[in-house]
Amino acid sequence: MAENQRVTSFAPRIADWQTRAGRHGLPWQGTRDPYRIWLSEVMLQQTQASTVIAYYERFLALFPDVTALAAADPDTVMHAWAGLGYYARARNLQRCARILAYETNGCFPRTAQALAQLPGIGPSTAAAIAAFAFGAREPILDGNVKRILARYFGVVGDPSTRAVEQNLWSLAHAVLEAAPADLDMTAYTQGQMDLGALVCTRHQPDCARCPLNASCHARQHGQQHLLPTPRQRRARPERSCLMLILECQGHLLLHKHASPGIWGGLWGLPQFDTPDALRAACGTMGVAGGDTDSDEPSRLAGISHAFTHFRLHIEPWWLRANACRLPAPGPNEAWVPITRLGATALPAPLEKLLGGLYPPSDANPDEGGVN
Numbered sequence: 001m002a003e004n005q006r007v008t009s010f011a012p013r014i015a016d017w018q019t020r021a022g023r024h025g026l027p028w029q030g031t032r033d034p035y036r037i038w039l040s041e042v043m044l045q046q047t048q049a050s051t052v053i054a055y056y057e058r059f060l061a062l063f064p065d066v067t068a069l070a071a072a073d074p075d076t077v078m079h080a081w082a083g084l085g086y087y088a089r090a091r092n093l094q095r096c097a098r099i100l101a102y103e104t105n106g107c108f109p110r111t112a113q114a115l116a117q118l119p120g121i122g123p124s125t126a127a128a129i130a131a132f133a134f135g136a137r138e139p140i141l142d143g144n145v146k147r148i149l150a151r152y153f154g155v156v157g158d159p160s161t162r163a164v165e166q167n168l169w170s171l172a173h174a175v176l177e178a179a180p181a182d183l184d185m186t187a188y189t190q191g192q193m194d195l196g197a198l199v200c201t202r203h204q205p206d207c208a209r210c211p212l213n214a215s216c217h218a219r220q221h222g223q224q225h226l227l228p229t230p231r232q233r234r235a236r237p238e239r240s241c242l243m244l245i246l247e248c249q250g251h252l253l254l255h256k257h258a259s260p261g262i263w264g265g266l267w268g269l270p271q272f273d274t275p276d277a278l279r280a281a282c283g284t285m286g287v288a289g290g291d292t293d294s295d296e297p298s299r300l301a302g303i304s305h306a307f308t309h310f311r312l313h314i315e316p317w318w319l320r321a322n323a324c325r326l327p328a329p330g331p332n333e334a335w336v337p338i339t340r341l342g343a344t345a346l347p348a349p350l351e352k353l354l355g356g357l358y359p360p361s362d363a364n365p366d367e368g369g370v371n
């Protein structure tokens with residue numbers, strides 16, 4: 001196939017394939033509502049569609065439009081997001097909703113350039129919203145599209161580097177400019193996502209089913225597993241900390257993480273660097289040691305959690321204090337009824353840890369909240 005034909009046929013072949021064989025039943029499809037599209041695109045940024053579906057539907061039930069999300073209690077937003085990870089996305093969602101609700105009466109900008117000025121909306125997400133909601137002729141370049149373009153055009157080099165990414169953006173623009181004027185932008189945009197998720201997958205590309213197979217560089221040269229060029233991996237640093245699970249009168253002492261931060265806006269457990277520091281804090285609160293009749297804190301089995309840039313080893317320590325009154329919480333701390341843990345915005349590893357210690361079946365949702 002001639003080179004110009006490889007370029008001109010790229011987009012229509014993907015759009016045709018999507019219409020015939022792509023995904024059509026996802027809950028965020030079949031709408032032009034930019035709020036619903038924006039929400040799905042942000043949730044899908046680092047999470048697979050199969051995981052996003054339940055979160056998306058729950059989020060929409062709680063916050064059906066921009067105004068509802070803008071007015072919501074940030075704790076409720078974080079709780080609805082908890083488990084999806086990358087919590088900056090949830091904080092940016094609400095920042096963005098507030099800008100739209102208070103500055104544009106809840107209306108979304110219609111161009112990718114204007115959308116990309118809003119918090120948490122990068123150029124590819126902005127293009128996807130503009131294409132799905134307004135039919136804009138804008139290219140996307142998420143991880144799936146980078147992989148397809150790198151394989152199809154034989155682009156060598158790590159796509160996370162600036163030069164290679166610029167090259168891929170140029171190709172994304174070129175294939176769209178060369179496509180017919182009547183290209184269905186919804187089918188094309190969705191088709192790139194579907195092709196990357198279902199056919200041109202990272203580890204097992206199914207070239208026999210691919211609409212691009214007749215002129216794909218990687219297929220012709222047997223380079224599917226060489227492209228895109230893998231990122232040079234550095235060893236992930238390890239960090240560790242101790243966390244105190246302090247139980248007193250059916251409550252746990254929780255600490256609110258500052259924003260911005262890796263768990264910013266979520267509730268967590270008080271953290272310490274050493275067992276001595278943890279014991280000293282218990283002594284200062286009057287819940288262990290000295291004249292108290294509480295036991296000393298005891299160490300539980302450790303857990304690990306992988307973040308993008310490091311791995312965190314958590315050593316939980318547990319103490320049931322016998323104090324007759326709840327000790328005064330420190331700054332950014334609160335005593336939370338154990339029965340309300342299920343309704344509290346916790347990071348996923350702590351939700352799992354505390355869920356194991358205090359099973360949700362014991363919960364009574366009518367009991368009081370954070371105090």
Ligand code: SF4
Nearest residue numbers: 200205207210213216
């Ligand atoms: S032919 Fe194979 S490697 Fe090329 S784009 Fe299609 S699935 Fe990917």
